[in-house]
Amino acid sequence: MKMNLSKEWLTKRAARDDRAEVSAGFFNLGMLGGKVGAREETSSRLSQEQESSRLAFGRLINLWRRKKGLRMDELADKAKIDLVELIEIERNLDFIPEPRTVFQLAQVLGLSNERLLQLSGNTNVRDLSLGQEAVRFAARSESVEKLNKNEQRALEEFVKFLAER
Amino acid sequence: MSERSVVYLKDRQSGQLVEATLLDGLDRAEVEGAEGQWIPFLQEQLQKLKARGISKEKWPEHSHWDWRQKYEATEGLLAYRMFGIECQSRMQGMMLVTTAGKTCRIVSQRNKPLVYVHFLAAAPWNLPSIVSEPRFALVGSVMIAAAIHLSLAEEFSGRIGLHSLPQADDWYSRGCGMTDLGPDPAVQNLRYFEMTPEQAAEFLK
Numbered sequence: 159m160k161m162n163l164s165k166e167w168l169t170k171r172a173a174r175d176d177r178a179e180v181s182a183g184f185f186n187l188g189m190l191g192g193k194v195g196a197r198e199e200t201s202s203r204l205s206q207e208q209e210s211s212r213l214a215f216g217r218l219i220n221l222w223r224r225k226k227g228l229r230m231d232e233l234a235d236k237a238k239i240d241l242v243e244l245i246e247i248e249r250n251l252d253f254i255p256e257p258r259t260v261f262q263l264a265q266v267l268g269l270s271n272e273r274l275l276q277l278s279g280n281t282n283v284r285d286l287s288l289g290q291e292a293v294r295f296a297a298r299s300e301s302v303e304k305l306n307k308n309e310q311r312a313l314e315e316f317v318k319f320l321a322e323r
Numbered sequence: 324m325s326e327r328s329v330v331y332l333k334d335r336q337s338g339q340l341v342e343a344t345l346l347d348g349l350d351r352a353e354v355e356g357a358e359g360q361w362i363p364f365l366q367e368q369l370q371k372l373k374a375r376g377i378s379k380e381k382w383p384e385h386s387h388w389d390w391r392q393k394y395e396a397t398e399g400l401l402a403y404r405m406f407g408i409e410c411q412s413r414m415q416g417m418m419l420v421t422t423a424g425k426t427c428r429i430v431s432q433r434n435k436p437l438v439y440v441h442f443l444a445a446a447p448w449n450l451p452s453i454v455s456e457p458r459f460a461l462v463g464s465v466m467i468a469a470a471i472h473l474s475l476a477e478e479f480s481g482r483i484g485l486h487s488l489p490q491a492d493d494w495y496s497r498g499c500g501m502t503d504l505g506p507d508p509a510v511q512n513l514r515y516f517e518m519t520p521e522q523a524a525e526f527l528k
Contacts, residue, residue, distance in 0.1 A: 159347045161328045161472045163465065165340055167527075171464040172333040172340075174498045177451045179490040180416070180463030183442030230396055242441055245396045249389075256509055 207289050208279065212251050214292035214316070215277040217299045220248045221313045222267055225305055237262040247278075254279040269320045291319050325349055325407070332410050333460040341459075343410035345469060349417070353407060354394040357414035357446075361390075365447040368454065393419055393442060403441075406469050408462055416462035418443045420470055422477050425484060429502055429517050437482035437517065438474040440466075452490060463491075467499055471523045481523025486513040500525055 223233045230248070234241040239259045246253040247263075260278050264271040273288055275281045298312040305313070325346035332343045346353065397403035402423035408416045418440060425439035445462040447453045470483045486507060487495050492514050495501045501516040518526065 159326060159328075159469075159473055159476055161330070161345055161469055163330055163468055165331060168331050168333070168340060168461055168464070172460050174494075175333070175460045175462075175464050176335070177457065178460070178463050178494040178498055179450060179452055179488075180445045180466070180494060181443060181450075181488040181491045182440050182485040182495075183419075183444075183488070231400055241396065242393070245392065249392060258509070 207293065209251060210293040210296045211277045211289060212254075212279050213296040214299075215274065215279075216248050216251070217296060218277070218313070218316065218320075219244070219263060219267075221299060221305060221309060222317070223248075225310070225313060233266070237266045239263065267317075269317065273320050287319075291316060325353065330408065330465050332408065332415060332462065332465070335457060335460055341410060343408050343415065343465075345465060346407040346409060347404065347469070349394070349405040349407045351391075351394060351398070353414070354390050354405065354417070357407065357417060358389075358391055360413050361446055365453070368447060390417055390419075390442075390444075404473065406466065408465055410459060414446060415449060415459050416443070416445045416466055418466045418469065420473065422473065422479075427482055427484065427517055428504055428515070429519060432482060432517070432519055435482060436477070436479050437484045438470050438477065438479060440470055440483060440485035443485065463494065463498075468527060471518070471527060474523065480520035481527075482518060482520060483523070484515065484517045486510045486515050488513065 219233075223230070226233075228236070230244055231241050234244045237244075237259075239262050243255055243259055247255050247259075255278055257275060257280050260274050260280060261271050264274045267274075272281075273285070276285065276288060277292060295312055295316040299309055325348045328345040328347070330343050330345045331340040333339070334341045349357075394405060397405070397419065402421050404420050404422070406418045406420070407414050419442045421439050421441060422436075425437055426434045427437050443463070443466055446458075449457045449459050449462055451457050467483070471481045474481045474483050485495070492503070495514075495516045496503050499516075499518070500522050501518045502522070504515045504517060506512040507515040
């Protein structure tokens with residue numbers, strides 16, 4: 159796409175733009191990792207259990223998707239959720255998805271919406287065993303291109319747990 | 324390979340317009356190059372804010388966008404386009420838009436397609452919230468103009484939409500003449516703005 163903006167138009171706009179704080183898009187925290195202390199501040203702000211459950215949620219979605227051989231945009235389409243929100247879910251510990259998004263994912267994954275709401279940070283984790291299983295799953299799962307046998311087993315066991323009750 | 328157009332930014336030091344390039348369709352190298360320029364500068368400035376005891380709540384909200392991740396997630400998807408403005412060998416701003424799946428909420432334009440601006444950011448040295456003397460002005464206007472031109476090219480009549488970060492609300496409303504549809508609870512209560520075809524024509528006049 160070619161674009162042609164006249165200098166006259168730009169000069170007129172410059173007065174309005176002079177100290178404008180131009181930005182758009184919903185934000186997230188901690189994307190700079192530990193480089194400016196964002197990660198350490200994230201850790202001090204979230205309890206270890208909260209961090210593990212959010213990590214478990216993101217990993218669950220990521221591993222399930224990869225196990226099904228779906229790209230992110232394919233899962234977003236299937237679940238009828240925003241692609242960019244799915245990116246945040248899988249990659250950003252601080253991100254709390256909308257309850258509707260969690261519900262849509264619960265439908266597609268065939269899992270308990272209530273438990274996914276707890277894992278995702280929308281509601282407090284009330285189920286002690288859920289918190290413990292989330293910590294265990296987060297510790298056992300690793301982010302690699304292809305699911306290895308350990309990841310597969312970890313995923314299957316965690317999914318089985320979530321599907322109970 | 325990005326498609327290129329000549330544009331101009333205002334060099335705030337000299338007060339003059341300087342030639343820049345609008346890049347339509349950034350490639351991986353360009354996005355990574357931009358991050359390689361922005362992140363070190365941003366880190367340095369945020370460390371200064373931290374050293375001055377300024378709480379994280381007062382940091383610029385978009386200080387932690389990972390553009391490379393956004394590029395990777397949308398690479399190859401035809402409905403997503405990434406724009407950049409390059410000037411004096413540095414990326415001065417970037418924007419990610421989508422041309423599919425988003426429709427207008429303004430009553431008079433209800434359900435008509437629009438170009439949705441997922442993310443828009445000026446380079447950290449251009450932001451008043453980060454530096455006391457921003458380097459270049461007009462990044463925002465050029466990007467909004469690009470979004471409108473894309474909307475026209477897609478036969479969306481210039482309609483665009485975006486969720487503003489709080490520090491930019493006034494600029495979208497009064498600076499660009501967009502309609503403020505208020506906080507959107509689905510997007511972290513960020514204010515949602517849209518531009519009608521008439522507003523787009525007025526912006527480009």
